[in-house]
Amino acid sequence: MGRTSAYFQADWFGPAVISVLAVLVIGLIDRAFISPAALDVLILAVALNGMIVLSQMVVIAIGQMNLSVGGIGGLAAISFAGLMQVQGLPPVAAAAIALLIGVAAGLFNGWLIATTGISAFVITLASLSLFKGINLGITSAQPFYEIPAVVKAFGSEALFDMLPFLSLPTIVIAFALMVLLTRMPLGRNILAVGANPGAVALTGVSLKWTVIAAHVISGFLAAAAGVMAVARLQIGLPTIGDDWLLLSFAAPVIGGAVLSGGHVSVGATLWGVAIVAIITQALVLFKIDPYLVQAVLGLLILWAVGINRWREVRARKGEGKL
Amino acid sequence: MASFFLSNEFGLIVGICIFIAIFSWVDANFWSPFNLFVISRSAGVYALIGLSMMAVIATGGLSLAIGAIGVCAAMAFGWAIESAGLHWSASLAVALAVALALGYVNGWLVVRTGIHSFVITLATMSVFFGGMLFLSQGQSFRALPAEITEFGRLKVFSISALFLTAVAVALLLAAFYRFAALGREMLAAGACPEAAELSGVHSGRMFILCHVLSAGLAGIAALLVTARFGAAIPSMAGQLGQDWLMPGFLAPVLGGTLLSGGRVSVPGTVLGAILVTILANGLLRMSIGEFWVQAILGCLLLAAVLGDVMRKRYLAASGRA
Amino acid sequence: MFNHSAFRSILAAGVVAIASSGAIAALDTKVGIVPGGPHPYFSAWGPSGKDASRDFKLGAADYKVPAKWELGEQNLLLESMVSQGYNAFIIFPGDSVGSVSTVADLVGHGAQVIAAGGCFKDPSKALFCLGTDTGNSAYLGTKELLKVMKGSKRILHLTGFMVDPNTQLRIDGVRKAAQEGGGTVVQVIADIDAPEAAAEKIGAFMAARAGEIDGIIATAWVPAVQAANSLRKLGDKRIRMVAIDHDEVVIKAIKDGFVDGTMLQNPYGQAYVGAYALDRLRHGCTVKADAPWKSNALTARFIDSGTAYVDAAKAGNFVGAMQEITKGLLNSFEATYLNCKK
Numbered sequence: 001m002g003r004t005s006a007y008f009q010a011d012w013f014g015p016a017v018i019s020v021l022a023v024l025v026i027g028l029i030d031r032a033f034i035s036p037a038a039l040d041v042l043i044l045a046v047a048l049n050g051m052i053v054l055s056q057m058v059v060i061a062i063g064q065m066n067l068s069v070g071g072i073g074g075l076a077a078i079s080f081a082g083l084m085q086v087q088g089l090p091p092v093a094a095a096a097i098a099l100l101i102g103v104a105a106g107l108f109n110g111w112l113i114a115t116t117g118i119s120a121f122v123i124t125l126a127s128l129s130l131f132k133g134i135n136l137g138i139t140s141a142q143p144f145y146e147i148p149a150v151v152k153a154f155g156s157e158a159l160f161d162m163l164p165f166l167s168l169p170t171i172v173i174a175f176a177l178m179v180l181l182t183r184m185p186l187g188r189n190i191l192a193v194g195a196n197p198g199a200v201a202l203t204g205v206s207l208k209w210t211v212i213a214a215h216v217i218s219g220f221l222a223a224a225a226g227v228m229a230v231a232r233l234q235i236g237l238p239t240i241g242d243d244w245l246l247l248s249f250a251a252p253v254i255g256g257a258v259l260s261g262g263h264v265s266v267g268a269t270l271w272g273v274a275i276v277a278i279i280t281q282a283l284v285l286f287k288i289d290p291y292l293v294q295a296v297l298g299l300l301i302l303w304a305v306g307i308n309r310w311r312e313v314r315a316r317k318g319e320g321k322l
Numbered sequence: 323m324a325s326f327f328l329s330n331e332f333g334l335i336v337g338i339c340i341f342i343a344i345f346s347w348v349d350a351n352f353w354s355p356f357n358l359f360v361i362s363r364s365a366g367v368y369a370l371i372g373l374s375m376m377a378v379i380a381t382g383g384l385s386l387a388i389g390a391i392g393v394c395a396a397m398a399f400g401w402a403i404e405s406a407g408l409h410w411s412a413s414l415a416v417a418l419a420v421a422l423a424l425g426y427v428n429g430w431l432v433v434r435t436g437i438h439s440f441v442i443t444l445a446t447m448s449v450f451f452g453g454m455l456f457l458s459q460g461q462s463f464r465a466l467p468a469e470i471t472e473f474g475r476l477k478v479f480s481i482s483a484l485f486l487t488a489v490a491v492a493l494l495l496a497a498f499y500r501f502a503a504l505g506r507e508m509l510a511a512g513a514c515p516e517a518a519e520l521s522g523v524h525s526g527r528m529f530i531l532c533h534v535l536s537a538g539l540a541g542i543a544a545l546l547v548t549a550r551f552g553a554a555i556p557s558m559a560g561q562l563g564q565d566w567l568m569p570g571f572l573a574p575v576l577g578g579t580l581l582s583g584g585r586v587s588v589p590g591t592v593l594g595a596i597l598v599t600i601l602a603n604g605l606l607r608m609s610i611g612e613f614w615v616q617a618i619l620g621c622l623l624l625a626a627v628l629g630d631v632m633r634k635r636y637l638a639a640s641g642r643a
Numbered sequence: 644m645f646n647h648s649a650f651r652s653i654l655a656a657g658v659v660a661i662a663s664s665g666a667i668a669a670l671d672t673k674v675g676i677v678p679g680g681p682h683p684y685f686s687a688w689g690p691s692g693k694d695a696s697r698d699f700k701l702g703a704a705d706y707k708v709p710a711k712w713e714l715g716e717q718n719l720l721l722e723s724m725v726s727q728g729y730n731a732f733i734i735f736p737g738d739s740v741g742s743v744s745t746v747a748d749l750v751g752h753g754a755q756v757i758a759a760g761g762c763f764k765d766p767s768k769a770l771f772c773l774g775t776d777t778g779n780s781a782y783l784g785t786k787e788l789l790k791v792m793k794g795s796k797r798i799l800h801l802t803g804f805m806v807d808p809n810t811q812l813r814i815d816g817v818r819k820a821a822q823e824g825g826g827t828v829v830q831v832i833a834d835i836d837a838p839e840a841a842a843e844k845i846g847a848f849m850a851a852r853a854g855e856i857d858g859i860i861a862t863a864w865v866p867a868v869q870a871a872n873s874l875r876k877l878g879d880k881r882i883r884m885v886a887i888d889h890d891e892v893v894i895k896a897i898k899d900g901f902v903d904g905t906m907l908q909n910p911y912g913q914a915y916v917g918a919y920a921l922d923r924l925r926h927g928c929t930v931k932a933d934a935p936w937k938s939n940a941l942t943a944r945f946i947d948s949g950t951a952y953v954d955a956a957k958a959g960n961f962v963g964a965m966q967e968i969t970k971g972l973l974n975s976f977e978a979t980y981l982n983c984k985k
Contacts, residue, residue, distance in 0.1 A: 032851035041846040048839065112624070116631050122575050125568075126623040133617025133710070140613050141681030141708065145891045156876050233838050234872050235892060238681065239865075243837040246386070246444060246564075253441040280840075281847035290833035291459060291805060294562070295452025302431075302445040309437055351726050356752065360722040364715070460805050462740040464764070474744065555741040557714060561804060561834070565713045606723035613681075616710040 012267030015255045018304060019274040026282050033285055040164060045277040047167035048228050049247060050270050054170075054177060055221035056248035061181070061264045062214045063194040064113070064120035069222045069248050071131030072105045074241030076223035078135055081144035081236020084151070091151050099223045105131060106219020110212035120215075135238055144236030155231030166228055173221065178266045190214050191263070251276055254304050275304050328637055330578030333630040334593035338600060341622075345604035352607065355480040361603050363550060366485035369595035370543035371566050372573025373488075373495060376591050377536035379574055380512040381529050382583025383439030387428060387447035388570055389563020391537045392544030393556060394454045395421040399545060400463025400554030410467045418541050424450055425537020429530030439533075451562045464553035474549035484546045489592065491542060496588035508532050513584025540566075572598050576626070597626065671702035672922040675729040676914050677721060678760070679737045680712025684864055684888055685760070687911040688733075695918035704918045705729075714738050718745050725752045731921035733914055734769075735760040739808050739941055743767040755924050759913040759948070761809060762941040770930050771944040771980070773917050775908040778812035778940055780887070780950050781862045784906040785820035787952050788885040791903045792858045796826030799856045801845065801870055803836045803863035812940050813862040829856055832866075841869040849873050859884040867905070871896035889953075889961060897958045904954035907961060912969030913948045916976060928983040935979065946980065948972065 023042075027034035052069065059066040080098035083089045089097070109127055113120045158164045181187035189210045192199075197207060229240045252264070255272025279300045283293050326332055346352045371388065378385040399417035402408045408416065428446055432439045476483035499505040511518040511528035518525045543566075548554045559566045575581070576597060577590025601622055605615050676692045678685040685708070692704035707724065709716040714737040721732070725748070732754055736742040743763050746756045750768040762772035789796060800817045802810050814831055821828050832848060835841040845866065859874075859882060861867035867886035871893050874884060886893045886905040896902040924930070930944075937945045949968035953961045977983060 030851070035851060037850035038847065041843070041850045044846065045843045112628075116628060118627055118631060119575075119581055121571070121581055122627055123624070125571055125575065126620055126627060128620070129623060130617055130620030133614065133620050136681060136710065137614040137617050140686075142683055142686055143890075229839060233842055233869070235838075235868065237838050239838060243839060246562075249440060250444055253438065253444075277843070280843060284832060284844045284847050285851050287830050289456070290831050291456045292452060293834065294455060294805075295449050298445045298448025298450075298452060301448065302442075305437055305441055305445065306435065309435055349727075351728075354726050357722075357726045360719075360726075360748075364719060455805050460808060460811055462738075462764075462808065464740050464743075471744070550744060551741045552744045553740045555738050557738045557804075557807065558741060560713055565711075565715060602719055603723055606720055607727055613708065613710075619710075 012255070012265055012271050014307070015268055015271035015275055015304075018307060019271050019278060022275070022278050022282075026278070026285075030285060033282070038281075040158060042274075042277055042281060043167050044164050044232065045281070046270065046274050047164060047170045048225065048232055049251065049277065050170045050273045051173065051221055051225035051228055052244050053248050053251040053269055053273050054173060054266065055218045055225060057252050057264050057266070057269050058177070058190070058214050058218045058221065059120065060252060061190050061194045062211060063197065064211075064214075065124065065249075066109065066215065066218050066222075067121065067124040067245060068105070068109060068128040068131055069218070070241035070244035071128040071135070072102050072219050072222040072241075073226035073229065073244060074238065075105065075131045075135045076102045076226035077230050077240040078139050078144065078236050078238055080227045081147060081230050082138065084148060085144045085146040085236070091148055095227050098227050099220060102219040102221075102223020102226070103216055104219070105223070106216040107212065109219065110215030113215065114208040114211040132241075135241075139238040141238050143238065147230065147234055147236065151231050152234045155228070155234060166232060169224060169228060173224070174266050174270060181264070181266070186210070186213060195263070247276065250301065254301060276301075279304075328634055330576070330587060330590045330630065331593055333633055334576060334590060334597055336633075337626050337629070338593065338597050341597070341600055341604060345600070345607070349604075349607050352604065357603070358480040359477050359482050361599055362480075362485035363482035364603075365596045365599040366482060366488035367543055367546050367550070368569040368573060368599055369485075369488045369592045370491060370539055370546065371570045372577070372591040372595045373492060373588065374536045374539035374543060375570035376574040376577075376579050376586050376588070377495075377532055377539060378439065379579050379581060380509060380583055380586050381439065381532045382512055382581075383432065383529075385428065385439060385443045385533065385536055386567065387424075387443040387450060387563070388536060388540040389559035389566030390447040390450040390454070391421050391424045391428075391563070392540040392547070392566065393559050393563055394424060394450050395541035396544040396548045396554040396558060397454050397458055397463070397556065399548060400466070401458075403467065404463045404465050410469055414545065417545060418538060421537045421541030421544075422534050425534040425540075426530060428537070429533030432533065433526040433529050447562050455556060458556055460556050462553050462555040464555075466548070466552060466554070470549050471552035474546075474552060484550060487542075487546060491539070492588050492592050495539075499586060499588065504531070508535075509584055509586065569595065569598065572623075598623075672731055672925050673702040673729045674704040674731045674733060674918045674921055675721070675724045676704060676706045676733045676759075676918070677717065677724070678706075678708055678735045679717060680709050682712070682864070683890065684908075685735070685910060688914040691911045691914035692918060695915045699919050699922050701918060701922055703729075704914075706914070709737075712737075714741050717742070721745055721749060725749050725754055730754045731918075731925060732756045733759045733773075733917040733921070736763050739764045755921050757917055757921065758942075759917050760908070760910065762939065762945060764808070764941045765943055767942075769942075770924065771936070771946055772942045773913050773920075773946045773948050775948065775950055776937070776939040776945065777809040777862075778816040780906050780908070781813040781816035781860070782820045783950065783952065784862070784885045784887065785817045785826075785860050786824065787904055787906075787954075788858045788860050788883060789820065789824035789826050791883045791885075792826070795857055796821070796824065797829045797856045797858070798826050799848065799859045800828055800831045801835065801841075801859065801861040801863065801866035802831065802833050803866070805833050808941075817860055817862065826858075835866050835869075836863060838865055838869065841865050842872075845869050845873050849877060853877065853879065853882065856882060858882060861886045864888050864890060868892045871902050874901045875899070885952075894953075894958050894961065897953070897955050900955065904952050907951045907953050907965065909949040909951075909965050909968055911965060912972060915969055916948070916972050919973060920976060920981070923977060923981055923983065928977070928981040931980055931982050946972075 055069050076098040080094050083094035112123050154165045193210045230236050251272040252269045255268035374388045395417040398420040399413050402413035402416040431442045507523045508528045511525035515525040547558050573594035574591045576594030578587045676688050689706040692706045696704040709720050717737040746768045756769045758769050758772040760774045763769045802813050861870050868890050884902045939945050
């Protein structure tokens with residue numbers, strides 16, 4: 001019994017139940033929704049959006065926000081595509097450089113925040129403009145078209161016709177982050193900083209390096225998402241990343257992560273991403289009047305968040321009784 | 323006096339002076355009456371958008387829905403004039419009532435559910451904007467009375483009436499936060515809800531009122547935009563009203579409003595909006611490759627923020643010595 | 644950076660001339676070519692402006708892009724340009740209604756303004772609109788799609804932002820053509836101008852509902868690209884598709900047979916002919932009131948800059964096709980649309 005209730009109280013349990021139930025119910029109404037091809041599209045969306053959202057989650061964990069996630073992702077995406085098309089670099093080398101750019105961008109954010117003491121919100125608000133500006137300066141808003149076949153295959157094909165290749169990086173990163181946050185000193189420091197930065201400084205943990213590390217990881221993941229977006233879209237568009245910001249916050253909170261830091265859950269976050277993807281795709285399948293899609297999406301997000309909240313409050317009351 | 327030199331407002335004034343000096347040195351036309359008019363017109367709107375966001379930041383929260391609320395108010399205004407045939411003054415009341423009601427919805431949801439305002443307004447921006455799209459089918463209202471369009475073009479010594487309106491609203495708002503009991507209670511609730519409760523302030527009610535105030539300011543901003551365009555258009559704040567988020571965050575943040583709540587700076591927000599508008603205008607006037615303008619704007623924003631920190635550190639250090 | 648004192652003296656001379664003679668004495672035509680935001684559709688406007696500047700000996704014909712696709716950004720750019728001395732504008736309206744007041748500001752400063760690509764909604768101070776009739780282009784594209792579909796004719800329509808008034812015109816155009824041609828519009832998927840959203844929504848639809856449609860009409864750039872990719876991935880040539888614009892992905896899909904054709908617009912010609920017309924208008928010409936104007940849902944002074952349906956046979960040389968149209972438009976332009984003092 002104790003084991004079951006532990007599951008019931010785990011962060012990811014609520015959103016996981018909602019996602020699975022939603023897929024089953026929608027699948028019952030319309031078989032097409034759970035056809036292998038449709039699930040494939042669903043997994044692809046979760047893989048790409050999941051990477052974006054994890055990039056934000058790491059910064060939420062230290063109690064900050066990274067508004068430049070999309071800026072970094074977009075810059076990495078066009079660097080990746082541009083290095084292959086213009087410089088003729090092999091995909092692996094181009095991806096490595098793109099990821100390095102992400103790390104450098106994260107280092108830039110983290111270093112400024114840690115050394116100046118200005119809030120992350122302000123710094124990343126300004127650096128978003130900077131990164132997006134460099135993107136536009138390099139591309140003049142023109143896409144890069146010549147994406148090698150192997151990159152396109154990576155973005156569209158599946159391992160054993162089951163698991164899209166694109167989901168592999170997200171799975172690896174998700175596990176790595178889980179290990180980092182629960183088992184490693186850096187991860188514990190990150191959560192400690194998020195919970196109470198003042199107390200951390202007293203215990204001898206370097207606040208500065210923890211903040212920098214979180215932003216570097218965030219930059220790396222955002223760049224990885226940018227590279228994945230190029231593979232998924234089969235084209236190096238300068239607009240990649242423009243729409244990431246709202247999503248990157250919506251999914252963790254729908255999944256139940258609090259925005260105040262110190263407490264995040266990789267599982268809950270990814271299930272939050274799944275809920276957003278299910279809602280988005282169900283709206284397409286149910287032929288909602290295009291003028292209504294936006295309103296319905298908002299109401300469904302409110303509903304998902306509400307259920308999660310209700311479960312939380314109930315769990316807390318249950319604890320109180322014990 | 324020393325505290326004034328340490329304040330964000332002083333830093334912004336210095337920044338504005340520096341950039342004005344640079345831009346007018348590079349380009350004598352910077353001071354042309356038309357340029358003053360367009361700068362003041364944009365700055366007025368951006369200042370009100372910033373104040374609208376500031377009113378919610380006072381609670382320690384954020385509102386992503388200010389753009390959506392603004393568009394709803396503007397469209398309600400257009401509808402009241404064109405479809406309902408109301409006089410423009412009555413239509414203004416309708417528009418503001420719509421804005422205040424939507425603000426109340428936000429505030430009520432945030433307080434009653436205890437969910438972070440970021441999440442609530444993320445969902446409601448979609449609901450409000452989607453509802454507006456469905457009702458309007460994406461069509462604009464442009465048969466507005468001459469009074470409205472003339473107000474959009476009105477200038478006093480080259481300064482746009484939109485800017486003067488924004489300044490008037492800002493003065494009222496500053497007085498409200500400073501002298502009215504309600505305004506002070508809003509800030510107290512934002513600074514520390516528990517402590518405020520102990521001293522008899524109903525912080526939940528204050529949070530709702532902060533959202534209502536913010537929505538009212540967003541409504542005024544949207545009506546100014548409507549006057550400026552001479553039409554109420556669904557796209558005035560972009561998809562989902564997202565175009566208002568950047569100016570909304572930038573102005574209060576540059577102006578020294580604390581993101582954790584409880585401290586606002588009305589003059590700082592207005593000055594922040596002026597600084598950003600002047601930067602954007604000045605950069606566009608120089609013959610930089612236009613695709614690089616945004617990157618340079620980002621650099622200058624960073625420089626402005628960092629310069630402000632260094633100024634304070636220097637002043638604090640020399641003050642101690 | 645240009646020479647400011649020389650520039651100021653030109654401007655001053657212009658003001659004196661206006662004041663003394665009461666007529667606009669255009670010493671130099673400085674054309675600003677401004678799209679709604681960064682978008683590959685407009686990439687031809689830059690070189691086109693340079694060509695026009697050289698061929699017609701203009702002071703300048705500069706392509707300037709707002710940093711973001713926002714009405715406010717475009718207004719800021721236009722306002723800064725008019726006080727830098729640009730006196731003629733080719734504008735893609737950020738919003739067909741919302742940009743009208745900006746045109747009035749520019750015209751108030753003695754600038755001439757025309758719309759290109761899309762139109763301002765009447766009444767406006769813009770002299771005319773040189774562009775594509777968005778509703779009609781969607782209508783014609785759907786007609787072409789109906790021609791190539793055999794058997795049942797169930798159509799999926801992919802389009803852009805719902806806040807764009809043109810989107811409703813496109814939806815109406817597609818529906819009208821479908822009704823006339825015995826087809827049905829099964830579904831409209833809109834608001835997919837962001838590439839990630841387009842890939843996800845189109846992918847979701849194709850995975851679950853591909854069997855329920857026979858044809859796709861795309862009336863916005865990004866959806867056209869993503870739908871072409873989606874059909875290529877499915878390897879399905881049963882579903883026919885007509886796209887819009889000339890993205891490389893679309894052109895290649897036409898050559899490979901996954902897409903039947905695309906409704907081409909003529910951005911190069913818009914800027915080139917537009918710059919020519921503005922220069923003539925600054926040198927003694929006026930717009931003819933009784934010219935054979937076309938009209939569309941937005942304006943009664945519309946000039947079709949050329950819409951062409953490009954299929955696999957013409958996909959190899961679509962640039963040549965557009966240049967021919969541009970030449971034709973240019974040669975007859977003055978006689979058709981302008982009154983000029985000799």
